[in-house]
Amino acid sequence: MNLPIYQVDAFTDHLFGGNPAAVCPLTEWLPAETMQQIANENNLSETAFFVQEGNHFHIRWFTPELEIDLAGHPTLATAFVIFNYLGYNEPSIHFTSKSGSLIVHKKDDLLEMDFPSRMPKPHPHHEIALMEGINQQPQEILKSRDFVLVYNTAEEVKKFKPDFEWLNRLDTLGIIVTAPGNDCDFVSRFFVPNSVIGEDPVTGSAHATLTPYWSKKLNKKVLVAKQISKRGGLLWCEDKGERVTIAGKAVLYMKGEYFL
Secondary structure (H helix, E strand, O other): OEEEEEEEEEOOOOOOOOEEEEEEEEOOOOOHHHHHHHHHHHOOOOEEEEEEEOOEEEEEEEOOOOEEOOOOHHHHHHHHHHHHHOOOOOOEEEEEEOOEEEEEEEEOOEEEEEEEOOOOEEOOOOOHHHHHOEOOOOOEEEEOOOEEEEOOOHHHHHHOOEOHHHHOOOOOOOEEEEEEOOOOOEEEEEEEOOOOOEEEOOOOOOHHHHHHHHHHHHOOOEEEEEEOOOOOEEEEEEEEOOEEEEEEOEEEEEEEEEEO
């Protein structure tokens, strides 16, 4: 069986920037074990699989290790493939997922995702592994799905060095490190314990947490964000109460087939 696969750099306007994701269109679901093996073989931070069901698309996301409930950059990458390579002519794509309904709108040269908001809350205790695994203490420690470490300056975020020997003891999907930006509203980096990923280049789902936090902190609804990993990425975000929108660009790196 030959099946199509695309690799897309998301949250960037140029190749080798942003975050690469694999996108796998399906006509029917493969076994979850097979999709997990494909994601492991791709060895990217996420591989997205989707099946069209009537007028919407059901999407699932896999890291090399496990299936997750929400992922931004592979959703952006999937929408980019549907809009540009699968003959889809509507202005919006309606996804269903483990996190409920997700809508991606085409707005000029941006793709805008509509995600559930995940406001982080103060964490009641500081895990020893977390505190030992970071080289500088944050101003705040918060948590939603992921830990959120808040610093005063973008320079502190840039210099952040995790010790995964300690962080791998944490039971969490990710650790977000963030601060106000110099040439944008806020910056971030995203680290993944217990994973081959280490640092994720640009993390859309993290901005479902960062957007409401910085919106409240900066008293503004529309924000421009940068993820300052080595590859880097640019995101346009808006706090809409129970929902957030996260927009970005994408470019195609590769398309081909895999064989099962």
